[in-house]
Amino acid sequence: MTNDILSALYQRRSRREFTESTVAVEDLEEIIRAGIWAPSGLNNQPWRFVIITAEETRQQLATTTHYSHIVLAAPALIAVYLDKESMYDEVKDHQAAGACIQNMLLAVESLSLGAVWLGQILKQKARVNEILGVGDTVDLMAVLAIGHPSQTNQQSTRKELNHFILKKM
Ligand SMILES: Cc1cc2nc3c(=O)[nH]c(=O)nc-3n(C[C@H](O)[C@H](O)[C@H](O)COP(=O)(O)O)c2cc1C
Numbered sequence: 001m002t003n004d005i006l007s008a009l010y011q012r013r014s015r016r017e018f019t020e021s022t023v024a025v026e027d028l029e030e031i032i033r034a035g036i037w038a039p040s041g042l043n044n045q046p047w048r049f050v051i052i053t054a055e056e057t058r059q060q061l062a063t064t065t066h067y068s069h070i071v072l073a074a075p076a077l078i079a080v081y082l083d084k085e086s087m088y089d090e091v092k093d094h095q096a097a098g099a100c101i102q103n104m105l106l107a108v109e110s111l112s113l114g115a116v117w118l119g120q121i122l123k124q125k126a127r128v129n130e131i132l133g134v135g136d137t138v139d140l141m142a143v144l145a146i147g148h149p150s151q152t153n154q155q156s157t158r159k160e161l162n163h164f165i166l167k168k169m
Pocket of ligand 1: 012013014015016067116117118119120121154155156157
């Protein structure tokens, strides 16, 4: 495919297995930069981030989700939050968070890294906030587990396009 953007969209996969190589801080910042260039309603940029690479913190976070093996395997994690004080519309701000996270996932792939969007961890968001030392002025949207993928042949499927199109008028 010659269209770089479409090709990145279609080739992105959730990566859940990583080598032990660390992720450069510059790469983590680039991933966040890609996130903050997502659109947001009124350009309110409601997203906030916590970068986690410390082994001890990763071990603590691993206790908050069924996906502890992924959290433990990933040398870096980014917790993505919405800043409640910056929010202006529940739905639109959550949509902006989704756009931000997808930008981040695409940036990850473009840097030859791999990531998975962890949502199950939200069930224990109060505990996550406690571990990360953030107050309740921010609301956890996701944790991205990031690393150098140890394999890149993951398959994924989607239903046929027509399944999703309600009408052509
Ligand atoms: C809101 C949301 C929450 C998710 N939560 C998890 C999760 O907790 N654990 C996990 O392994 N994958 C999680 N995923 C990744 C999905 O399982 C994955 O995107 C889906 O199976 C499609 O695979 P693909 O990303 O490789 O195309 C989540 C994805 C989204 C968008």
